[in-house]
Amino acid sequence: xxxxxxxxxxxxxxxxxxxxxxxxxxxxxxxxxxxxxxxxxxxxxxxxxxxxxxxxxxxxxxxxxxxxxxxxxxxxxxxxxxxxxxxxxxxxxxxxxxxx
Numbered sequence: 001x002x003x004x005x006x007x008x009x010x011x012x013x014x015x016x017x018x019x020x021x022x023x024x025x026x027x028x029x030x031x032x033x034x035x036x037x038x039x040x041x042x043x044x045x046x047x048x049x050x051x052x053x054x055x056x057x058x059x060x061x062x063x064x065x066x067x068x069x070x071x072x073x074x075x076x077x078x079x080x081x082x083x084x085x086x087x088x089x090x091x092x093x094x095x096x097x098x099x100x
Contacts, residue, residue, distance in 0.1 A: 054084055 057080030064073035 053087070054080065057083060 057076065061073050061076045061080060064070075064076055
């Protein structure tokens with residue numbers, strides 16, 4: 001008999017409100033998964049933004065080298081390396097400006 005009355009109180013509006021006030025953690029695990037998913041998505045976006053040009057350039061070099069266009073591959077490689085150095089200098093300038 002006591003168990004039935006406890007279950008009834010537990011399901012009532014007052015019981016639900018008290019459980020929320022005193023820290024029911026029923027939805028906390030789902031929120032943690034959402035936060036982890038958002039952080040992983042942000043890391044992917046940053047990785048693509050940082051390395052996107054370089055990866056495309058390297059695939060271009062590999063494709064030209066595989067087809068026998070060695071002079072075109074060398075030109076693409078030089079251009080990719082120049083882009084990498086320019087991006088590295090921009091990142092260094094940004095880093096230095098943020099840490100002054």
